[in-house]
Amino acid sequence: MKKRQLAILGSTGSIGTQALEVVSEHSDLFEVYALTANNQVDLLINQARKYMPEVVVIANERKYPELKEALEDLPIKVWAGADAIAQMVQSEPIDMVLTAMVGYSGLRPTISAIKAGKAIALANKETLVVAGELIMKLAAEHKVPILPVDSEHSAIFQCLTGAYDNPIEKILLTASGGPFRRKTLEELATVTKAQALRHPNWTMGAKITIDSASMMNKGFEMIEAKWLFDVTPDQVQVVVHPQSVIHSMVQFEDGAVIAQLGIPDMKLPIAYAFSFPTRMRSMAPRLDFNQYSTLTFEEPDMERFRNLAFAFEAARQGGNMPCILNAANEVVVAAFLQDRIGFLQMSDVIERTMRKASFIVNPSYEDYVATDTEARRLAAELF
Numbered sequence: 001m002k003k004r005q006l007a008i009l010g011s012t013g014s015i016g017t018q019a020l021e022v023v024s025e026h027s028d029l030f031e032v033y034a035l036t037a038n039n040q041v042d043l044l045i046n047q048a049r050k051y052m053p054e055v056v057v058i059a060n061e062r063k064y065p066e067l068k069e070a071l072e073d074l075p076i077k078v079w080a081g082a083d084a085i086a087q088m089v090q091s092e093p094i095d096m097v098l099t100a101m102v103g104y105s106g107l108r109p110t111i112s113a114i115k116a117g118k119a120i121a122l123a124n125k126e127t128l129v130v131a132g133e134l135i136m137k138l139a140a141e142h143k144v145p146i147l148p149v150d151s152e153h154s155a156i157f158q159c160l161t162g163a164y165d166n167p168i169e170k171i172l173l174t175a176s177g178g179p180f181r182r183k184t185l186e187e188l189a190t191v192t193k194a195q196a197l198r199h200p201n202w203t204m205g206a207k208i209t210i211d212s213a214s215m216m217n218k219g220f221e222m223i224e225a226k227w228l229f230d231v232t233p234d235q236v237q238v239v240v241h242p243q244s245v246i247h248s249m250v251q252f253e254d255g256a257v258i259a260q261l262g263i264p265d266m267k268l269p270i271a272y273a274f275s276f277p278t279r280m281r282s283m284a285p286r287l288d289f290n291q292y293s294t295l296t297f298e299e300p301d302m303e304r305f306r307n308l309a310f311a312f313e314a315a316r317q318g319g320n321m322p323c324i325l326n327a328a329n330e331v332v333v334a335a336f337l338q339d340r341i342g343f344l345q346m347s348d349v350i351e352r353t354m355r356k357a358s359f360i361v362n363p364s365y366e367d368y369v370a371t372d373t374e375a376r377r378l379a380a381e382l383f
Contacts, residue, residue: 004274005033005093007118009085009109010100011047012040014205015123015149015266019098020047022271026280033094036085038101039063045070052076055091057084059105085109090116096274098149099124102207103330104372107131111365114138121273123149125217125224130323131368132227146228147273152221153228154269155247155260160229161277163252171225172249172257174241175300176200178213181242185304191343193336200242210333214346215300219311223322226315233315238308240298245287263287306347310354320363320371321354327375328353332383341383353379 006023010016016037023030032051037044041063048056048071055077058067064080071078079088086109089097097113098121099106106124111131113120115138122128128135139146148154152173160168179198180188196213197206204212211217222236239249249259262268265284272279302309307329314321332346341349357375360367 003029003031004095005031006274007034007036007089007091007094007097007113008032008100009036009089009098009106010038010102010124011035012037012043013100013102014208015100015270016098017043018267019100019270019274020051022267022274023051025283026271026275029280030274033091034088036088036101038105041067041070048076049074054093055079055088057081057088059085082108086112089113089118094118096121098270098273099127100149102126102205104130104326107368110135111138114142114144117142117144120144120146121149121270122146122153123270125150125220126326128224128227129220129326130372131363131365132223132322133318134365134368136227147276148224148228149266149269149273150221150224151264151266151269152248153224154272156225156229156250158260158272159248159250159258163250163258166252168229168231168235168250169253169255170251171229171231171236172251172259173218173221173225173236173238174244174246174248175215175218175238176212176244177240177242177298177300178215180213181240181298183304185344188304189342189344193339196336196343206337207330207333210336211329214307214343215305216307216311216329218300219308219314220326222308222311223315233312238300240300241295242298243292243295245292245295261287307350310347310350314354317359318361320358320360320367323363323368323371324354324357324359324375325350327372328357328379331376331379335383345383349379349382352382356382 032053034055035053036057038059057079061080068078089109089112096119099110100123103126106127110127244264246259251257314325328350332349335341
């Protein structure tokens with residue numbers, strides 16, 4: 001069998017590094033055609049030397065000379081910049097593109113890859129948050145599969161495999177609750193960056209970990225589920241499940257609920273997306289029910305975690321409002337990580353940005369780009 005050629009966008013991040021571990025474990029099935037990173041040039045150099053891709057791209061063009069010099073003894077093409085990433089994903093040998101870039105930056109190369117007919121393993125939820133209608137329309141037009149990598153959406157996808165055309169009554173989207181599940185509003189007002197970065201169950205990048213602490217990540221996942229599975233926001237129920245054993249559930253019209261369970265390990269959904277419709281053997285630890293005598297479920301508190309409420313509001317309003325939500329969130333999370341804004345202030349700025357930014361009912365790609373710029377400017381001004 002011909003090895004599946006992979007382009008891994010964001011190879012130095014949490015998802016990207018775990019994806020490369022999957023490749024190493026199944027080197028008879030997969031080969032790395034391209035790797036991209038934003039800033040972590042040292043790790044990208046090490047990955048390039050180990051996996052010998054055809055192309056490596058560094059988004060930060062200032063890092064290009066260092067990357068080029070470090071790999072000049074190898075037959076690897078070295079490129080730089082956002083344009084290069086968007087061009088690279090269209091390369092003919094590529095079979096699948098894993099989009100594991102952080103935030104809005106994943107939108108353009110995902111669109112480019114879809115137009116080139118590449119299968120998408122989607123780990124960049126912001127792509128569907130920002131422009132879900134456009135992405136799903138393009139995927140249908142170019143007959144491109146979008147395979148979810150987020151553990152929750154992979155779980156939903158697995159629950160639906162074999163369900164044929166039975167309508168979904170409700171998606172039960174599970175959430176760990178993050179590190180601040182039990183904290184009061186008064187306590188949330190003084191939490192620190194270090195506290196927010198200590199997730200109880202998952203090891204993730206800084207941005208997504210902060211989003212998890214504020215529950216914005218779960219709001220984004222709700223919007224992603226809306227587009228991936230063709231449901232309304234009101235058909236998605238967020239359920240806080242602190243043990244993170246049930247990754248999500250689907251309820252059908254007859255009342256039956258199907259759940260997907262597993263240990264908290266992102267390599268499992270990554271491997272499933274890479275190999276679908278088959279399952280590859282994994283040496284990962286198995287779920288031991290003797291260690292989980294109790295599985296608990298709670299309703300999320302949208303008064304303490306207002307970001308989740310904002311996400312539902314943006315999804316119901318539609319248009320470019322989710323794009324506004326995402327842009328404002330990226331600005332405030334960056335500010336929080338730089339100790340320039342408080343935890344609860346992030347929600348204040350997001351809410352005000354959503355009220356002030358220009359609303360467009362039927363946005364084009366150019367409208368999304370303009371919206372992202374305007375919302376970032378407004379959010380920066382507001383704090």
